[in-house]
Amino acid sequence: MTGNHSRRSVLKLFGAVPVAAAGLPAIAPVRADRSLAARIAEITKRPEFTGSHWGMRFQLAGAGPVYSLNPEQRFVAGSAFKVFIAGSAFAALGADRRFRTTVHGTGPVVHGVLKGDLVLVADGDLLLGPRIRPHGKLALPVPDHSYGSATALVPGDPLQQVRHLARQVARRGIRRVEGRVIVDASLFRQGSERIANGNISIPVSPMMINDNIIDVVVTPGGHAGAPARLRVSPNPAYLTVLNEVTTVLNPVRRLTFTEVPTAAGRTRTVRLTGDVRPGGQPVVAPYYVPDPVRFAEIAFGAALREAGVRVTDGRAASGKGRREPLAEHVSPPLSEQVKVMLKVSSNPHTAHFPYLVGATAGRDPDTPKATGERLQRELFRRFGLDPDDPVDERYTSDFFVQFLSHMARRRDFTAYRQAMPIMGRDGSIAHVLPGSPAAGRVFAKTGTASQGKVLNKALAGYVVLPDDRLVVFAQFMNTPVGSLDEAMELQRVVEIAQGEIATAVYESLTR
Known part of the structure; x- marks a missing residue:
């Protein structure tokens, strides 16, 4: 609803x-x-x-x-109005537009050691996550995991493209990075938009992994009074969830995340409260990542370690020189990107498209939403519609x-x-x-x-x-x-x- x-x-x-x-x-x-x-x-x-x-x-x-x-x-x-958002994206970018997520080094590679930073550059790909299946089609289950009513995760590996990029880095012969792992999200300035899913505000960023959601699968306990069981996906050491979900015969409390104050650092801690019914199906509770850049840095760092690349995080050794390309992931075309917004009515994807259109077609990294709105209005005018006549x-x-x-x-x-x-x-x-x-x-x-x-x-x-x-x-x-x-x-x-x-x-x- x-x-x-x-x-x-x-x-x-x-x-x-x-x-x-x-x-x-x-x-x-x-x-x-x-x-x-x-x-x-x-x-x-x-x-x-x-x-x-x-x-x-x-x-x-x-x-x-x-x-x-x-x-x-x-x-x-x-949500039927999303046909206009998709139409604007088609008109501004074209159905065949693809997005390229790349990795660059900022220093030389000497005997397997990168003498600089490793930079993951976001290009606005909204399909970094599990949806791309081996046969090339998208996994688009209804209800979408962003709605808080799904009973199963989107099938697939939510970090599959990040891991693929890390393996490409390893194949370049890099075994150690003396600098930092950095995400470059300068394509457009991050914004914040309120969505209907729980009437919450989410960040809008060029960097999106798993829809910028960490899924917490809540499974009822075996009997009334038992705590629920939680499974966190993906879990690259970014989020700690304190489990306060109870199995009760007559559930009253909705599943709710509450931020727990912690010392300033790279990770987050939240308390999940609520009630679930014994014998009921699991519920996927979406935790909207408040800092997509930090989340991606931690996820990419974990993928690098899996690939055999050690990051020493030596800030003093970080290179400031020219970026050299090391890895690349090319997205499916825009015609596939919009399916998450249209077929399963994803509100997070809908919130991102005006920014993406404004930043890429409008070449406006600073006020992309305003430029996206302007391009939408121009499209209405070309179609003979007056964009200033709402009732x-x-x-x-x-x-x-x-x-x-x-x-x-x-x-x-x-x-x-x-x-x-x-x-x-x-x-x-x-x-x-x-x-x-x-x-x-x-x-x-x-x-x-x-x-x-x-x-x-x-x-x-x-x-x-x-x-x-x-x-x-x-x-x-x-x-x-x-x-x-x-x-x-x-x-x-x-x-x-x-x-x-x-x-x-x-x-x-x-x-």
């Missing part, structure tokens, strides 16, 4: 504001199955949706609307359809579409109608937000017909709920209903 408490700051961060899409072409409607309106009405008027309000637009690309309902009314879009930070179906229609004209559109969740196949809508005729043909970003006792749901993206025609769409709904538990239960029902509506449109155009 994405809370509304951070919507204002998030929307201002990305400049993704709703406007009426006056530029949509006034083309005669496409002839769809005559029963489509009745079929959609049957879905939206079900008893479980009593009191709900819906808005949507389905439009065949290059032609007229297939179906629309309240297309100019505004709704809370939740209570709500979006119209027309706005989404116009933006997504422009994205569909790009040469890298297929990569953009493939980065979205695919209904019945992967991401946040993998569970939606896997046996539907439209399964595998609906590419769309979900959105969920709560405002008091109102549940807001969104789904926006594309339907690909069997003859490769493209339907661009956005659909929204809000409905009153009595509690958070009711909202959590109902949101799955709404997701299925929105999938049924997309399927109805698909079938109406293929008969």
Whole structure:
């Protein structure tokens, strides 16, 4: 559940504001199955949706609307707005953009000894971690480990690329470093952004390992009253966790990290408190690293030791000369990078992209967020949208359809579409109608937000017909709920209903 408490700051961060899409072409409607309106009405008027309000637009690309309902009314879009962030990254950087994490030495290598520092240079790669699998695809389990509701880690080694870089250094014949291990994160100045995951602030840095999260897997004890068992991953001697999690029959306390004051140094200590139910599944509690640079330095130092490279940390011996390249890791392309934001709706990744776009495309290391916002606004203007026309930070179906229609004209559109969740196949809508005729043909970003006792749901993206025609769409709904538990239960029902509506449109155009 994405809370509304951070919507204002998030929307201002990305400049993704709703406007009426006056530029949509006034083309005669496409002839769809005559029963489509009745079929959609049957879905939206079900008893479980009593009191709900819906808005949507389905439009065949290059032609007229297939179906629309309240297309100019505004709704809370939740995380569906991330299609704008991804679109801005595609437009500014290109789908094929890759990021290079490199290692340099600042002095000569004499008989296996580096007479200087070893510098790990961050280039903004957001996929340093376990997600890259041996077969080349990404591990994108839902829910994502950043949400605090996952029951298993992202499969793979969270330090795999760091270890690969360390082995490259060792293969250069280096066995000892007389200087320091340093992380250069000068690509852009580190920022801080509040995210919906627990309404906390996280650092935004060019250096990101394992999403800058240390996962603490909490397993209930064998009986009520027993302490829970903890497993920390990755654990390169950066974090000490004091276990105060109790196994109880009726859990009340949420899992919460509290910083423990310690002497100034390289490591952190936290207290983890909370309750878990006996016999329950493990829970992955994400600890957001407050200092990504220090975390990476410690992780890289540990990887070097594993590779047989000893670091003496001799500050007096640190070289100040020209940097010589020693190792490199090249990331998957941007088209893969955005999948963590789109398919599993990662809020940490979403917070990083405006900085990354501003620093790289805008060449602004000092105020990258502001430059990222400016590039986002320029993209809206190019698409015929006014970035200065928000109304209570709500979006119209027309706005989404116009933006997504422009994205569909790009040469890298297929990569953009493939980065979205695919209904019945992967991401946040993998569970939606896997046996539907439209399964595998609906590419769309979900959105969920709560405002008091109102549940807001969104789904926006594309339907690909069997003859490769493209339907661009956005659909929204809000409905009153009595509690958070009711909202959590109902949101799955709404997701299925929105999938049924997309399927109805698909079938109406293929008969």
